[in-house]
Amino acid sequence: MVKKHRPHDELRAEILAVATKAVTEGGASAVSARSIAQAVDVSVGTIYNLFGHLDGLVRAVNFQHMQDLYGLLSEAVQQAGDSPEDRLLAMGETYLKFAQASPRRWETLFRYEAETPTEDRLDQAEDALFALLQSASGKQESKEVLSALWAAVHGVVELAIGRRLTLGRDKPLDHIHLIIKAGLRGVQALRAEGGL
Amino acid sequence: MVKKHRPHDELRAEILAVATKAVTEGGASAVSARSIAQAVDVSVGTIYNLFGHLDGLVRAVNFQHMQDLYGLLSEAVQQAGDSPEDRLLAMGETYLKFAQASPRRWETLFRYEAETPTEDRLDQAEDALFALLQSASGKQESKEVLSALWAAVHGVVELAIGRRLTLGRDKPLDHIHLIIKAGLRGVQALRAEGGL
DNA sequence: CTCCATATTTGAACAGTGTTCAATATATGG
DNA sequence: CCATATATTGAACACTGTTCAAATATGGAG
Numbered sequence: 147m148v149k150k151h152r153p154h155d156e157l158r159a160e161i162l163a164v165a166t167k168a169v170t171e172g173g174a175s176a177v178s179a180r181s182i183a184q185a186v187d188v189s190v191g192t193i194y195n196l197f198g199h200l201d202g203l204v205r206a207v208n209f210q211h212m213q214d215l216y217g218l219l220s221e222a223v224q225q226a227g228d229s230p231e232d233r234l235l236a237m238g239e240t241y242l243k244f245a246q247a248s249p250r251r252w253e254t255l256f257r258y259e260a261e262t263p264t265e266d267r268l269d270q271a272e273d274a275l276f277a278l279l280q281s282a283s284g285k286q287e288s289k290e291v292l293s294a295l296w297a298a299v300h301g302v303v304e305l306a307i308g309r310r311l312t313l314g315r316d317k318p319l320d321h322i323h324l325i326i327k328a329g330l331r332g333v334q335a336l337r338a339e340g341g342l
Numbered sequence: 343m344v345k346k347h348r349p350h351d352e353l354r355a356e357i358l359a360v361a362t363k364a365v366t367e368g369g370a371s372a373v374s375a376r377s378i379a380q381a382v383d384v385s386v387g388t389i390y391n392l393f394g395h396l397d398g399l400v401r402a403v404n405f406q407h408m409q410d411l412y413g414l415l416s417e418a419v420q421q422a423g424d425s426p427e428d429r430l431l432a433m434g435e436t437y438l439k440f441a442q443a444s445p446r447r448w449e450t451l452f453r454y455e456a457e458t459p460t461e462d463r464l465d466q467a468e469d470a471l472f473a474l475l476q477s478a479s480g481k482q483e484s485k486e487v488l489s490a491l492w493a494a495v496h497g498v499v500e501l502a503i504g505r506r507l508t509l510g511r512d513k514p515l516d517h518i519h520l521i522i523k524a525g526l527r528g529v530q531a532l533r534a535e536g537g538l
Numbered sequence: 539c540t541c542c543a544t545a546t547t548t549g550a551a552c553a554g555t556g557t558t559c560a561a562t563a564t565a566t567g568g
Numbered sequence: 569c570c571a572t573a574t575a576t577t578g579a580a581c582a583c584t585g586t587t588c589a590a591a592t593a594t595g596g597a598g
Contacts, residue, residue: 148577149576151563152575154575178554178555189576192575192577256504256506257506272508298493298498300500300501302493304493305496317486320486321486325494325525328532329525331527332528332531333528335530336527344593345546346546347546347593375584376584376585384547384548385549386549386585387588388547391547
């Protein structure tokens, strides 16, 4: 018995919604061809027709989550004060909250690796994120400083969310504040020393 | 046909060696019961008799790698200069090299999550690592500052090694230097401001 | 040396995974 | 109304971790 043909757009959206829920609740490993298929009342084959591989589906989910994150971050920047420090703090805080709201979603977004090579949609989104970082800093800081700072914040989140290390799982928010405040002041000091 | 009994110690060591190689070259997913069994010329069942689950095997590998890392770090601290900054820089540099030497090993060590709950051997090793960090800083810095700094360094390594984000994959060593130098100076500045 | 209990090893079997693709059914245009 | 194109299906294949009854090896007692 074969089901009625369904509009691809509609079907894609439905599958994506189910997969998104699965990723948010159980991570990438919760996205199995058969479970998704059953949830959408469709056969496994159909999923492959629409997304190529399961990797493709997870990537599509990640892309959405990346956009969500971007939205949250840009909103945070707008609502924050005018100083670069306030803005960067707001971004860091928002990033941490995003991760804490759903650790699975976060780890799938930043850890998931596909067999098939990544399309560059996600890379583009990442560039946009960095541009946001630059605008938040009022273009006062160099690329080097900004990406180092962001990597640092990312590390704090990583340790806070990852169930692997207990180190630094204590007060991630305080750590982020410390990193950003000390980082900005330290860069100033280094510049004064001529060490930059 | 059933093989001759082999000393458990010897067999454990051999399996561990093969699994270690597999992790180093291909990550945790390269450790499959059948492939390991074949490499050691033993049946799958024997591996389960010795390690309980495959998780147990990977954890044993991780424990070894953790010890290796600890060895490298403590050596680096000893060979570094006397100032806290020099020592922290040496640790950061060594940590990065460790990760770069085998990304798979690093990511298995810090990302791998078992179904079965972790035994606390790894946690202990982690405590030892933090103690090393404290001694390297000459006990000048608070726990908060140290773990924040280490999280920051960890984040730089994470972005440098992870194939997920392109951001900050540029000059991880420079980033680590920046983070540690600016971090230490910034903390001083914050203390002067009374903001700590 | 023989017999037996214990310890060890085995590998077929089970449930799960991603993926493919010929067959089957539906939809569409002439 | 039929022929062509399009969409859906699900059995089949090759893999995965894991279990456990059966087969064998071992070491000691008589």
